[in-house]
Amino acid sequence: MSRVDxxxxxxxxxxxxxxxxxxxxxxxxxxxxxxxxxxxxxxVIGSMDTATVIGVLREAGYPAHVVTPVINAGAKTASSVGSGCCCH
Ligand SMILES: [Cu+2]
Structure with a gap:
């Protein structure tokens, strides 16, 4: 079971x-x-993966991205754009 914000x-x-x-x-x-x-x-809470959730939201017309902790925002902005998923 995992939680995705x-x-x-x-x-x-x-x-x-x-x-x-x-x-x-x-x-x-x-x-x-x-x-x-x-x-x-x-x-969202369950056993789905993050990419699936984002895909479903995109198809429904609502672009979504994972909430990243504010502490990492400065350092990680450039590399995290477009990847979307950190579970690999
Ligand atoms: Cu509305």
């Missing part, structure tokens, strides 16, 4: 939240989905 772009109302919830709940392995409209964050 994502920043999601393009969420603006309650139907976006419903849309995202429905899209993510259709993914095998996802046990729990929490969408926070105010902070544009989505938390």
């Amino acid at each position: 994502l920043n999601v772009e393009g969420m603006s109302c309650g139907s976006c939240v419903k849309h995202i919830n429905a899209a993510l709940h259709s993914v095998a392995g996802i046990n729990e989905v929490a969408v926070d409209l105010n902070s544009n964050q989505v938390t």
Whole structure:
């Protein structure tokens, strides 16, 4: 079981939240989905992998990226752009 925190772009109302919830709940392995409209964050708990979650959100129309700890933001910005997944 793992937990993934994502920043999601393009969420603006309650139907976006419903849309995202429905899209993510259709993914095998996802046990729990929490969408926070105010902070544009989505938390997913389950046995799925991060790339799958990001792919599903992208297909639903909401580009997403993993929330990186602020401490690493300066050093890692350049190398982490585009890779998206740190589980390999
Ligand atoms: Cu909306």
